[in-house]
Amino acid sequence: MARKAKELGALEVGRLNKPGLHAVGGVSGLSLQVTPSGARSWVLRVMVGGKRREMGLGGYPDVTLAGAKEKARLAREKIDNGIDPLAERLTKRSNLAAAVAAAMNFSEAAEKYIAAHEAGWKNAKHADQWNNTLATYAYPIIGKITVADIETAHVMRVLEPIWTTKTETASRVRGRIESILDWATVRGFRKGDNPARWRGHIEHLLPARADVQKVVHHAALDYREVGAFLADLRQQAGAGAIALELAILTAARSGEVRGAKWSEIDLVAAVWTIPKERMKAEKEHRIPLSAEVLGLLNSLPRMADTDLVFPNAKNAVLSDMTMTEVIRRMGRTGVTAHGFRSSFRDWAGETTAYPREVIEHALAHQLKDKAEAAYARGSLFDKRRRLMADWAKFCAVPAAAGKVTPIRGNAAA
DSSP states (O other): OOOOOOOOOHHHHHHOOSSEEEEOOSSTTEEEEEOTTSOEEEEEEEEETTEEEEEEEEETTTSOHHHHHHHHHHHHHHHHTTOOHHHHHHHHHHHHHHHHHHOOBHHHHHHHHHHHHGGGOSSTTHHHHHHHHIIIIIHHHHTTSBGGGOOHHHHHHHHTTTTTTSHHHHHHHHHHHHHHHHHHHHTTSOOSOOTTOTTTTGGGTSOOHHHHOOOOOOOOOOGGGHHHHHHHHTTOOSHHHHHHHHHHHHTOOHHHHHTOBGGGEETTTTEEEEOGGGSTTSSOEEEEOOHHHHHHHHTSOOOTTOOBSSBOTTSSBOOTTHHHHHHHHTTOOSOOTTHHHHHHHHHHHHHOOOOHHHHHHHTTOOOSOHHHHHHTOSOOHHHHHHHHHHHHHHHHSOOOTTOOOOOOTTTTO
16 A cells, blocks of 8 residues: 655645655645746646546645645546546636637727728728727727627617717618628627617617608709809819819719729710729719810820829829819808709709609619619610700800799600
């Protein structure tokens, strides 16, 4: 029979400082190990499955003598019950490491989602918009919460304070949270339904956006005043003024005009073809060019180092504030560049006989009515050419106060 080690007391253990293993008694195989550097730790020598094993029980004095004995007894009890305490410890450590690796908070997930998708966003500002709205409204509330733990209550804490006052922003934040959590689910960082989903979930907790959102229209000039505005505009110098004139005469969006390229414009066929990558609806749009627009384009110089029609001093696209600054310089208030599309729409709808679908196509709008959209599957290009020519003629003559000459002609032909 092996000799049983003398059971040492706490004071005796505290005096052990000679390098080596020192049996402390009390539990068979329990020793205090002292290294040449003087570090001390607990070691339990046991037989597991017929093999001698050593099991660390922690450092001394962080783990006291009493604590080491308790750990040693639990380990031996597990061995007696057929459990390998060393294998069990490794499994727990592995599971903990896996859990830590799988734990990702919302701000980290958002960062990875944006990095994975920003290359596919056609507008370079989208990433900034995502980062800014999430940093302002989501991160303070759910940024540090792991995506696996985010629930409906968390999402509601983000949305409720801004849903009725900043509805458009709140709706975008909700959609962005939903997308990020969907990404996290696919990547294995969370399970279950998405707590930010609208249909069948958040829609029952918040009023519909259309019921609370205040519709804000772009400030538009009365179409009767467009001719006078253009006459004044033509007295302004700079590429911004010419770009604004082109935007008005083509009813195009500001971004479409500022990014216009000579390679998109066929001056012989009098057609400007904007590729889908630059269109809001991501669908190619062909604009018939009136004689007035052709004259304007033909008067412009072509820069050798860029294909842009309106390059800035660095041969890059004009700033989105360029046209706004022109309007401000003219001393105009209550007018925006985008608002001239509304002026065109009002003029065409109120003073001409052109069908609605022709006007909507001219504005590159997607028809909501499916039957109407199917009927107007073509671009109605010939009718749009006449429409844009009539618009240019209307804009060329400043109307006298109180006098408007409706263009009827053969518009519906």
